[in-house]
Amino acid sequence: MGRYELEYPRDAVNLIKRHGERGIYALEKIHSLVNTSQILHVSFNPPGSPFPVILPMIGQMGSFDRPSASLGDPLDLYLHGYVSARIFNASRAAAATGEGDGMPVCVAASHVDGLVLALSPFNHSYNYRSAVLFGHAVLVESEEEKLYAMELVTDSVVPGRWRNSRQPPTGAEMQSTSILRVKIASGSAKFREGGVSDDKHDLESEDALNSIWTGVVPIYSTMGAPIPGPYNRVELPQYAQFFDDFGNVNKENSIAAAQK
Amino acid sequence: MGRYELEYPRDAVNLIKRHGERGIYALEKIHSLVNTSQILHVSFNPPGSPFPVILPMIGQMGSFDRPSASLGDPLDLYLHGYVSARIFNASRAAAATGEGDGMPVCVAASHVDGLVLALSPFNHSYNYRSAVLFGHAVLVESEEEKLYAMELVTDSVVPGRWRNSRQPPTGAEMQSTSILRVKIASGSAKFREGGVSDDKHDLESEDALNSIWTGVVPIYSTMGAPIPGPYNRVELPQYAQFFDDFGNVNKENSIAAAQK
Numbered sequence: 001m002g003r004y005e006l007e008y009p010r011d012a013v014n015l016i017k018r019h020g021e022r023g024i025y026a027l028e029k030i031h032s033l034v035n036t037s038q039i040l041h042v043s044f045n046p047p048g049s050p051f052p053v054i055l056p057m058i059g060q061m062g063s064f065d066r067p068s069a070s071l072g073d074p075l076d077l078y079l080h081g082y083v084s085a086r087i088f089n090a091s092r093a094a095a096a097t098g099e100g101d102g103m104p105v106c107v108a109a110s111h112v113d114g115l116v117l118a119l120s121p122f123n124h125s126y127n128y129r130s131a132v133l134f135g136h137a138v139l140v141e142s143e144e145e146k147l148y149a150m151e152l153v154t155d156s157v158v159p160g161r162w163r164n165s166r167q168p169p170t171g172a173e174m175q176s177t178s179i180l181r182v183k184i185a186s187g188s189a190k191f192r193e194g195g196v197s198d199d200k201h202d203l204e205s206e207d208a209l210n211s212i213w214t215g216v217v218p219i220y221s222t223m224g225a226p227i228p229g230p231y232n233r234v235e236l237p238q239y240a241q242f243f244d245d246f247g248n249v250n251k252e253n254s255i256a257a258a259q260k
Numbered sequence: 261m262g263r264y265e266l267e268y269p270r271d272a273v274n275l276i277k278r279h280g281e282r283g284i285y286a287l288e289k290i291h292s293l294v295n296t297s298q299i300l301h302v303s304f305n306p307p308g309s310p311f312p313v314i315l316p317m318i319g320q321m322g323s324f325d326r327p328s329a330s331l332g333d334p335l336d337l338y339l340h341g342y343v344s345a346r347i348f349n350a351s352r353a354a355a356a357t358g359e360g361d362g363m364p365v366c367v368a369a370s371h372v373d374g375l376v377l378a379l380s381p382f383n384h385s386y387n388y389r390s391a392v393l394f395g396h397a398v399l400v401e402s403e404e405e406k407l408y409a410m411e412l413v414t415d416s417v418v419p420g421r422w423r424n425s426r427q428p429p430t431g432a433e434m435q436s437t438s439i440l441r442v443k444i445a446s447g448s449a450k451f452r453e454g455g456v457s458d459d460k461h462d463l464e465s466e467d468a469l470n471s472i473w474t475g476v477v478p479i480y481s482t483m484g485a486p487i488p489g490p491y492n493r494v495e496l497p498q499y500a501q502f503f504d505d506f507g508n509v510n511k512e513n514s515i516a517a518a519q520k
Contacts, residue, residue, distance in 0.1 A: 043303035043312040052303040052312040054368035108314035173382040196489040218484035228475040229456040
């Protein structure tokens with residue numbers, strides 16, 4: 001309602017330099033991109049290794065203190081560590097050494113929306129949306145906050161699934177599940193939308209124009225028909241409509257991006 | 261033909277600890293995963309920043325010295341930097357400070373193949389294939405090797421597209437394009453395939469079995485109908501068959517993974 005749109009301040013860490021006109025700093029756009037990514041890539045520096053590490057993880061923006069916060073508000077990122085215990089150990093180590101901020105991480109969310117095929121290979125591109133967040137990760141200790149984050153993350157995979165699966169969690173499940181909370185320091189995003197664009201000298205080449213197909217091929221992620229498991233007894237529930245919606249929305253978005 | 265399968269040696273950097281039985285070290289499997297990823301996530305530590313950075317990039321495994329090498333051979337990773345100049349500057353800085361190896365990077369390739377929906381939210385999972393490579397990145401200086409890598413990367417996006425687009429590159433195009441070569445130090449991959457699996461106490465719960473849908477929902481990336489650009493004059497070429505094949509192969513793989 002006419003409120004200004006919050007942005008992450010531009011600094012040396014998050015500034016988009018190349019194609020700066022494609023740079024996006026609005027919290028709402030960046031957080032939306034993160035929340036619609038089925039997989040996030042999380043990078044950190046494990047103690048004693050020369051290499052940063054990337055782990056694919058599932059995550060979601062949220063606010064435990066203000067669960068009704070909107071996507072354009074300052075939010076934390078909750079990460080669920082299916083993949084490896086290293087990031088949790090490194091986070092614990094960072095906390096133990098008195099680096100009260102937590103472990104520095106970078107989190108990336110990327111969608112490829114189309115192939116952009118131009119006359120010159122150098123004007124080929126993807127339509128894409130990508131975001132990065134920088135922040136400090138700590139382990140969530142409170143049981144209440146862990147439950148909040150688990151529901152948030154589960155429902156990001158299939159909306160409504162948490163309350164439609166076996167509840168409540170057992171003590172063993174709560175103990176064996178780790179959640180990281182990332183306090184965001186900065187972030188930015190970059191979008192590429194639209195059709196092909198070639199240089200003048202190629203657009204004047206009859207030879208090139210008469211032989212090379214140019215345009216955009218939309219790309220999107222979709223879901224196939226659900227395959228019931230060996231002990232399933234029930235019909236597909238109403239919230240399974242999401243499986244169809246997922247592909248349809250992605251398809252529409254990829255075509256809309258091509259036509260911008 | 262009966263030759264042993266090369267593996268990356270297991271060490272502290274690449275060892276898969278959690279679900280170690282899912283760990284994969286074979287070069288062929290890891291390189292295939294990288295080469296079928298439309299987007300790679302590349303992490304490095306820019307000088308002076310507390311945070312590692314992740315950039316989405318396009319890349320491909322190859323060998324300039326032995327172009328006929330197979331996917332199971334030791335290969336380099338060639339990265340094309342559409343996204344930002346920071347990684348190239350950091351690589352230059354690493355070279356300048358006498359760190360002859362180049363800039364330490366981690367590169368991740370990830371595919372989500374399905375939602376695994378179990379009785380307990382804690383047994384929910386993705387079917388997925390993910391790989392990481394660790395290595396040292398340097399800028400490619402030789403024009404011949406740059407051309408080799410550009411063709412390799414372009415044809416990874418659409419097979420055959422390089423020779424079917426405007427050739428040869430102009431001097432300006434060669435100058436403005438940077439290619440990184442990553443010498444691989446180590447790598448590993450992790451796959452999750454198959455159906456749902458729940459704990460005994462849930463499988464004995466009539467209440468859970470009678471109310472919760474369980475099974476796998478395949479997920480795959482596909483391409484929509486090509487949208488010709490405003491100056492396109494030609495019919496879809498024969499190699500455009502790839503656009504259909506891409507989605508069909510991904511769909512089959514995601515269903516096969518669910519049924520394993």
